[in-house]
Amino acid sequence: MSGLQVISYLSIAVFPVLLIAKMVRIARMPVHLRWDLYPIPHEKGKSAYGGSYFEEVDWWTKPRVRSLISELREMAKEIVFIHSVYKHNRPLWVFSFPFHIGMYCLIGLMALLVIGAIMGAAGIVVSADSANGFAVLVQHLTRILGAAGWILSVVGVLGLLFSRLLNRELRVATILSDYVNLLALLAVFATGLVSWITVDPSYAIMRGFVRSLITFQPVTGLPAATATHLWLMAGLLFYFPFTHMTHMVGKYFTYHKVRWEDEPNIRGTRIEQAVQAALGYKITWSAPHIKTGSTWADAAMTTGEVKNHE
Amino acid sequence: MSKRRTTLKDFSHKPGQLVELDRRQFLPLPPPYDKWDTEPEIKPLSEERQRQLECDLDGISAFKFPRPQSEEEKRRLVEQFLAGLKKLFERENNWTFQQALFLTMEYCARCQTCATACPIYAESGKMDIYRPTFRSDIVRRLYKKYVKAGGKFFAVVSGNDIDVTWTMVARLMELSYRCTLCRRCAQSCPIGVDNGLVTHELRKIFSQEMGVAVEALHTKGSVLQLEAGSSTGMTPAAFLDNVEFMEDEVKERTGLSFKWPMDKAGADILLIHNAGEYLAWPENPEAFAIILEAAGISYTLSSDIVAYDGVNYGVWYDDVQLAKVALKHMETARKLGVKKVVIGECGHAHKALTVIADRVLAGDLNIPRESSMTLLRDIITSGRIKVDPSRNDDITTTLHDPCNLVRLMGVVEPQREVLRAVSNHFREMTPHGVDNYCCGGGSGFAITQDLNFPDFREIVSGRAKLRQILNVFQDIIGPEHKKYVCAPCSNCKGAIRDMFAAYGLFERCNILYGGLVELVVNAMPEIERPFLEWDWH
Numbered sequence: 021m022s023g024l025q026v027i028s029y030l031s032i033a034v035f036p037v038l039l040i041a042k043m044v045r046i047a048r049m050p051v052h053l054r055w056d057l058y059p060i061p062h063e064k065g066k067s068a069y070g071g072s073y074f075e076e077v078d079w080w081t082k083p084r085v086r087s088l089i090s091e092l093r094e095m096a097k098e099i100v101f102i103h104s105v106y107k108h109n110r111p112l113w114v115f116s117f118p119f120h121i122g123m124y125c126l127i128g129l130m131a132l133l134v135i136g137a138i139m140g141a142a143g144i145v146v147s148a149d150s151a152n153g154f155a156v157l158v159q160h161l162t163r164i165l166g167a168a169g170w171i172l173s174v175v176g177v178l179g180l181l182f183s184r185l186l187n188r189e190l191r192v193a194t195i196l197s198d199y200v201n202l203l204a205l206l207a208v209f210a211t212g213l214v215s216w217i218t219v220d221p222s223y224a225i226m227r228g229f230v231r232s233l234i235t236f237q238p239v240t241g242l243p244a245a246t247a248t249h250l251w252l253m254a255g256l257l258f259y260f261p262f263t264h265m266t267h268m269v270g271k272y273f274t275y276h277k278v279r280w281e282d283e284p285n286i287r288g289t290r291i292e293q294a295v296q297a298a299l300g301y302k303i304t305w306s307a308p309h310i311k312t313g314s315t316w317a318d319a320a321m322t323t324g325e326v327k328n329h330e
Numbered sequence: 331m332s333k334r335r336t337t338l339k340d341f342s343h344k345p346g347q348l349v350e351l352d353r354r355q356f357l358p359l360p361p362p363y364d365k366w367d368t369e370p371e372i373k374p375l376s377e378e379r380q381r382q383l384e385c386d387l388d389g390i391s392a393f394k395f396p397r398p399q400s401e402e403e404k405r406r407l408v409e410q411f412l413a414g415l416k417k418l419f420e421r422e423n424n425w426t427f428q429q430a431l432f433l434t435m436e437y438c439a440r441c442q443t444c445a446t447a448c449p450i451y452a453e454s455g456k457m458d459i460y461r462p463t464f465r466s467d468i469v470r471r472l473y474k475k476y477v478k479a480g481g482k483f484f485a486v487v488s489g490n491d492i493d494v495t496w497t498m499v500a501r502l503m504e505l506s507y508r509c510t511l512c513r514r515c516a517q518s519c520p521i522g523v524d525n526g527l528v529t530h531e532l533r534k535i536f537s538q539e540m541g542v543a544v545e546a547l548h549t550k551g552s553v554l555q556l557e558a559g560s561s562t563g564m565t566p567a568a569f570l571d572n573v574e575f576m577e578d579e580v581k582e583r584t585g586l587s588f589k590w591p592m593d594k595a596g597a598d599i600l601l602i603h604n605a606g607e608y609l610a611w612p613e614n615p616e617a618f619a620i621i622l623e624a625a626g627i628s629y630t631l632s633s634d635i636v637a638y639d640g641v642n643y644g645v646w647y648d649d650v651q652l653a654k655v656a657l658k659h660m661e662t663a664r665k666l667g668v669k670k671v672v673i674g675e676c677g678h679a680h681k682a683l684t685v686i687a688d689r690v691l692a693g694d695l696n697i698p699r700e701s702s703m704t705l706l707r708d709i710i711t712s713g714r715i716k717v718d719p720s721r722n723d724d725i726t727t728t729l730h731d732p733c734n735l736v737r738l739m740g741v742v743e744p745q746r747e748v749l750r751a752v753s754n755h756f757r758e759m760t761p762h763g764v765d766n767y768c769c770g771g772g773s774g775f776a777i778t779q780d781l782n783f784p785d786f787r788e789i790v791s792g793r794a795k796l797r798q799i800l801n802v803f804q805d806i807i808g809p810e811h812k813k814y815v816c817a818p819c820s821n822c823k824g825a826i827r828d829m830f831a832a833y834g835l836f837e838r839c840n841i842l843y844g845g846l847v848e849l850v851v852n853a854m855p856e857i858e859r860p861f862l863e864w865d866w867h
Contacts, residue, residue, distance in 0.1 A: 049429040050421055053649070054685045055527065057517055058740040058764045070764030072740025074684065077708045078670070080698045104520040109443040116441075189456070192335075193440045193463050196489035267521045270437035274522025278430045282740075285688045287696055295689045301422035303650075306413070307541035309553065310650050316425075320653035320690065323556045 021238055024250055028233060031257035038261035039269060046273050050301075051294035057279035061094035062086040072282065080284065091280075098271075112190075115183060119176025122209070125169030132162040133223065137231035146227065162223050170213040177206045201263055208256050211249035219243040336458040338468065342498040348459065349388050353789060355455035360800040361807065362838055370832045372785040379781065384500040387459065390786045392507035392544050392778055393536075395500065404496035407540065411499045412476055414539030415469075418531050419477050426649045426689075430524060431531050435473050438463065438523045444515035449767050449794035450508060462515040462525035465505050468492070469528050506532040507544060507783075510772030510791055511646065512733045517764070529773075533647040543647055546777045551643040552651040556658065560605040560639035561777075569638045572608045573631070580616050584857050590619050593666070594630035600668040601629050601702070602659065602683075604676035604820035605639035611823060614675060617847035617861065621706070624854070625714040630666060637662035640679035641820075645686055646773045656687035660695040670698045672705055675845045677732030677819035678772075681739050701735070703818065706850065707744035710751050717853040719754045721860075725812045726755040727849065728802045730795065730826070731766035732819035740764075745818055745846055752853035759798040767794040769817065771825020788832040792825055796833065799841065809840040812864065818846040 059070035064087035066072060073079045097103040102120055105113040136146040136158050146155045146162075181202045184194045220226055225246050232239035242250070260266065285291045299317040306312055308325045336348060351372045358364055374380075374389055385391040398404045417423040418431060444462040445451055451460045458464055471492040475485040485491070509529040516524035537543040545551075555561040559569070573590055581587045591597060601622070607614045622629055632638055636658035644652030663671050673680050684699045691697075709715055729749055735741045742763050749756050759766070769776070770792020778787070803813045817823045826843045835841045842864060851861040
């Protein structure tokens with residue numbers, strides 16, 4: 021087994037573990053005070069103008085009318101079209117949009133390579149002139165998604181990089197890791213593009229490598245362009261979870277658990293139990309108006325200055 | 331001295347005032363303020379004040395924080411700051427915002443989309459220090475270096491060379507009061523990162539750990555409210571005197587004679603106004619009393635300490651103070667046995683008690699709270715009182731959307747329905763609703779009247795709102811037309827009042843500001859004399 025295969029196995033294993041660990045860490049944080057931000061799309065009939073159930077007299081006596089479709093529509097607009105960047109920062113969207121679409125295509129490409137590799141391992145030839153109709157479809161889709169993915173992602177990441185370099189407002193706010201992240205992405209996408217154009221137009225080599233991973237068979241003779249791409253890809257998978265580029269994870273929480281989280285605290289509900297638990301936490305804030313060492317509930321009942329640290 | 335460009339190194343180390351506010355750099359205003367020399371000036375602090383107080387950010391002082399006298403004192407303050415920073419990320423100390431803050435620290439892509447949404451940054455002529463990410467990137471770097479495990483090692487690897495100096499902490503202290511917490515930045519963020527929250531959490535370090543806060547918010551704000559009964563200093567006895575005076579004034583202005591319900595156990599509603607209304611704009615609680623009396627609503631006011639003042643300044647700087655005030659409000663509601671608490675025309679009181687404090691209240695203190703906007707809308711649309719919009723025909727009205735009520739709570743339409751019912755000449759500002767601009771007085775700015783801070787509020791943080799007001803009335807900007815900015819929020823009214831005075835808006839353009847209920851009473855046919863006293867503003 022080659023070093024490339026070992027590092028590929030490790031990166032494929034580590035990437036989801038780190039990502040899930042981060043998600044679990046965030047999800048396990050305690051209930052927080054409400055910090056709504058409108059519009060909230062699940063407010064049926066009101067989300068178009070940013071209204072909420074607080075617009076109703078005696079809102080707590082009325083059934084909450086939520087629209088899952090509206091929320092899903094908003095999510096789709098955001099995920100597919102990168103709508104908030106389109107709305108608020110059009111010059112950046114020109115590159116952010118192809119970059120993200122390119123990434124989605126490449127995720128699709130990976131899935132198709134896995135499917136193709138499994139078919140290959142099962143003895144089905146995946147090619148444009150295969151006798152198996154599904155294999156022909158897989159081959160065509162692989163080439164389409166691959167071409168779109170490599171081109172759009174390279175164009176997108178180059179555009180984002182040059183935007184940071186040339187736009188003064190962006191440049192002054194950019195830190196070293198932003199450039200490192202973009203260059204890391206560029207390295208992976210550009211070598212993928214070169215590998216595809218120069219040595220692997222039909223993806224037979226990439227598919228063969230994936231098949232070697234699935235079947236635990238050694239692989240030899242990878243062209244330098246493909247091998248370089250695969251090494252860089254494995255490196256990116258190790259690095260990625262430590263960066264803000266995992267914002268697809270963060271975004272779930274920032275939207276669904278903070279700005280759209282408008283669940284009222286109704287007696288006897290899960291929220292009230294969580295609040296009561298949190299009010300029992302002990303505080304160590306040191307200011308004189310806070311009773312250090314008390315619970316939040318006690319601190320809230322104590323007015324005036326207290327003598328801490330005696 | 332640099333006017334706009336600031337590096338992080340300068341922020342941490344450069345001695346003296348970092349930037350200079352020059353009104354010629356700001357975005358120009360529409361007529362009649364389209365020449366920069368028609369604008370008020372930002373007055374520098376006296377040399378003595380500059381020697382005494384920390385004002386090395388932009389020459390403005392909100393905190394009035396005395397300069398430390400020794401290196402030892404600076405070191406101690408820096409240590410306190412770092413201790414507070416760490417506590418922000420601890421479950422027990424900051425369950426209130428830990429998750430939201432962690433997300434904001436971890437996921438900002440520095441795309442600067444938020445910068446375009448920030449009125450202070452844009453109106454200042456894009457001064458770096460006011461960029462929403464400028465403040466939060468400093469905090470983010472400090473978090474990564476001093477809070478995260480292995481932070482110091484990774485700081486070296488990643489080129490995060492930030493060092494905490496007293497100069498930096500003192501500037502951050504002031505910088506935490508150059509954002510009104512309007513959260514337009516968060517609304518525009520594609521990832522949902524919230525730079526406004528960073529401002530909020532920074533203020534908590536200073537207040538909850540270091541024991542320092544802007545005097546108007548803390549000592550003369552929430553502390554005074556908890557001790558005397560109101561942040562205005564009004565005691566229960568003074569409050570009752572004021573109500574008696576207002577009852578007489580209602581009789582004099584309208585001929586209506588009735589007692590305001592006070593401490594009435596078993597009423598349906600406990601109505602809580604911002605106590606500033608009783609002192610600065612008594613016509614607002616008077617109008618409420620007239621409407622509720624005419625509609626036959628079962629309600630009461632309270633003369634209990636804290637419960638006659640709906641403000642809760644804790645929402646801007648201190649979670650513990652927030653909880654203390656909210657509990658006092660709700661203890662009175664429980665004692666009176668009301669079915670619900672209704673909040674008068676005060677945006678932050680709305681958000682504090684209805685949204686934020688929702689997760690501070692448990693058990694029998696968790697009594698429902700709702701907006702007066704919905705109650706007014708229902709009173710009018712149900713026909714419980716009659717209104718004739720033609721009585722307001724000589725006035726062109728526009729509506730200011732208080733951020734707390736609209737973007738941060740989703741109460742958008744009820745006040746519009748009321749306004750449309752009582753005004754035939756209502757026009758919207760651009761943008762409005764959840765996309766509105768802050769009045770410039772958000773997050774405590776409106777009540778911070780010390781030194782030269784009001785200049786910042788009137789000329790920089792309120793500038794976008796002033797532009798909107800001038801634009802919406804531009805075709806009738808002359809003094810021959812009566813124009814009314816309806817601002818259903820005490821805090822916003824305070825900021826607008828001071829901005830109007832600084833620019834002479836009433837005198838030059840005949841624009842008046844006021845609340846919503848005053849327009850409603852002005853439209854009630856049974857009130858003979860106009861309720862709005864235009865010339866006595």
